[in-house]
Amino acid sequence: MSATTNDILLLAFGSFGILVALTFLGEVLRAREGANFDNPVLDTYMTRVQSWWGMVAFVGIALLLGKAGVMTLFAFASFAALREFLTLTAKAQADHISLALAFFVVLPLQYIFVALEWSGLYTVFIPIYAFLLLPIVSALRGNSERFLMRVAETQWALMITVFCVSHVPALVTLEIDGYADRSVLLIAFLVMVVQFGDLLEYFFGRRIGKRRIAPGLSPKTWEGMVCGVVSAALIGGLLSWITPFGTLGAMLMAAIASLVGMFGSLVFAAIKRDRGVKDWSHLIPGQGGFVDQLDSVIFAAPVFYQLTHYFYF
Amino acid sequence: MSFIRQFAARIVGQSIRIFARAITAVRADWQGIEPVPRQRVYYSNHTSNADMPMIWSVLPPAMRRTVRPVAAADYWLKNKVRAFVGPEVFNCVLVDRRPEVKDKPMDKIIAALDEGSSLIIFPEGNRNMTDDPLLPFKAGLYNMGVARPEVDLVPTWVANLNTIMPKGEVIPLPLICTVTFGEPIHVKEGESKDDFLKRASDALVALAPEGRG
Numbered sequence A: 001m002s003a004t005t006n007d008i009l010l011l012a013f014g015s016f017g018i019l020v021a022l023t024f025l026g027e028v029l030r031a032r033e034g035a036n037f038d039n040p041v042l043d044t045y046m047t048r049v050q051s052w053w054g055m056v057a058f059v060g061i062a063l064l065l066g067k068a069g070v071m072t073l074f075a076f077a078s079f080a081a082l083r084e085f086l087t088l089t090a091k092a093q094a095d096h097i098s099l100a101l102a103f104f105v106v107l108p109l110q111y112i113f114v115a116l117e118w119s120g121l122y123t124v125f126i127p128i129y130a131f132l133l134l135p136i137v138s139a140l141r142g143n144s145e146r147f148l149m150r151v152a153e154t155q156w157a158l159m160i161t162v163f164c165v166s167h168v169p170a171l172v173t174l175e176i177d178g179y180a181d182r183s184v185l186l187i188a189f190l191v192m193v194v195q196f197g198d199l200l201e202y203f204f205g206r207r208i209g210k211r212r213i214a215p216g217l218s219p220k221t222w223e224g225m226v227c228g229v230v231s232a233a234l235i236g237g238l239l240s241w242i243t244p245f246g247t248l249g250a251m252l253m254a255a256i257a258s259l260v261g262m263f264g265s266l267v268f269a270a271i272k273r274d275r276g277v278k279d280w281s282h283l284i285p286g287q288g289g290f291v292d293q294l295d296s297v298i299f300a301a302p303v304f305y306q307l308t309h310y311f312y313f
Numbered sequence B: 001m002s003f004i005r006q007f008a009a010r011i012v013g014q015s016i017r018i019f020a021r022a023i024t025a026v027r028a029d030w031q032g033i034e035p036v037p038r039q040r041v042y043y044s045n046h047t048s049n050a051d052m053p054m055i056w057s058v059l060p061p062a063m064r065r066t067v068r069p070v071a072a073a074d075y076w077l078k079n080k081v082r083a084f085v086g087p088e089v090f091n092c093v094l095v096d097r098r099p100e101v102k103d104k105p106m107d108k109i110i111a112a113l114d115e116g117s118s119l120i121i122f123p124e125g126n127r128n129m130t131d132d133p134l135l136p137f138k139a140g141l142y143n144m145g146v147a148r149p150e151v152d153l154v155p156t157w158v159a160n161l162n163t164i165m166p167k168g169e170v171i172p173l174p175l176i177c178t179v180t181f182g183e184p185i186h187v188k189e190g191e192s193k194d195d196f197l198k199r200a201s202d203a204l205v206a207l208a209p210e211g212r213g
Helices: A003-033 A040-065 A067-088 A093-115 A125-139 A147-173 A180-208 A222-238 A246-275 A290-294 A296-312 B002-024 B051-058 B061-066 B080-089 B105-114 B140-147 B193-205
Strands: B027-030 B040-044 B067-072 B093-095 B118-121 B152-158 B178-181
Touching: A003 A040, A003 A180, A040 A067, A040 A180, A067 A093, A067 A147, A067 A180, A067 A290, A093 A125, A093 A147, A125 A147, A147 A180, A147 A290, A147 A296, A180 A222, A180 A246, A180 A296, A222 A246, A246 A296, A290 A296, B002 B051, B002 B080, B040 B051, B040 B140, B040 B193, B051 B067, B051 B118, B051 B152, B051 B178, B061 B067, B067 B105, B093 B105, B105 B118, B105 B140, B118 B140, B140 B152, B140 B193, B152 B193
Parallel strands: B027 B178, B040 B118, B040 B152, B067 B093, B067 B118
Antiparallel strands: B152 B178
């Protein structure tokens, strides 16, 4: 068994350990409520923990399978996320072909380019080629009603759910000196620091949060966010052994990823509020949709990728 | 031979269901009724030929076995594949809408209800190609409600299908489709046909998600 596989298993069992503790906590609380219990907060918590079990298992298996596993997992996640996003955007029948192209050509090509490690192409393919081609296809149908809105919303959908999400598996393709086949661990690092940062941001926000960041949009508070980012940095430091960054570097990278992710989460809250929905879809029990689940990771991924590329390549 | 056909019908039915789930992640939103097997007439908006398979796909197995979509004979008997799928996979009640035929649609529908089947019907009669949420309802729903007043008439809104597969397009878009079941209605004592159809239509439109069809 290679050192990388060993480390993935170690992280997976570590996460399972945490999940066992969280499940145990939930069951104790449930037992204390007694037989005729009716506590929606606890129910949501338990459903979420159950979804987390599945998530850790899926990501763990994908990482163990290596590049192919990671590409497949995130390509499917992208597809589900794009489907949720485009369900809520402005569109007309004139966009039918360009939307079909987005689903069945742009999305697969982006992941093929990532798998082929053509970094010169997958970093520009969507912002240049897809963004220019798809409006042309829509314009050819000759319907100008709400045209700019239709084009812009489709582009944002692609940017968020395909371009950004594909930067998570793209981390595998980075070849860092002395790190070689271990780059798959960068995914574990990114996902863990961002998600734990979010969890602790939520926890501290509930406990000591006072000043809202964006009142009327999200319950996030400055206090919660600072605690979340600091926690992410600490977790990043603890996990620095799986990264090529060194302890301080890992803490800084974790803090940046977590911070960008939290603001990204705010952006998604604004979009959902605008469209009058609570969740992006219903596909993940307790969490909502795939965009709800990926959430902060979406904004964090390209920034984390570019910084790693810039400083460590 | 009939065993093989039945088996094939089941396989085709499951494939349609899995395909619908994979593409549109179709799901049921039980707002006004519980997903329990009791006799109901699900009446729905009609924008695409995929409406009926969507409703059929979200029903739990026990309810799917007893439900019969009411559909046009001229469409489902056009070729051999349709003649297999319509009557045998979906167990459609095929009605002939031409005025000259002796076999009146309402007789067949009432007969199906008397056998204990639930029904799926599209009271607009035709696919709605306009920008209005619904076309005016035909009298069929009212006649059913008068003839068998104990049966629940359940408004059933299928969202998004006109974007997923608009008329004239070849490739379906994988967008999320939701089937919303509302509170059942019945024909009230002394209620006129027009009043009832208006009430039924309003109850259905009320289920449509805001701003989206």
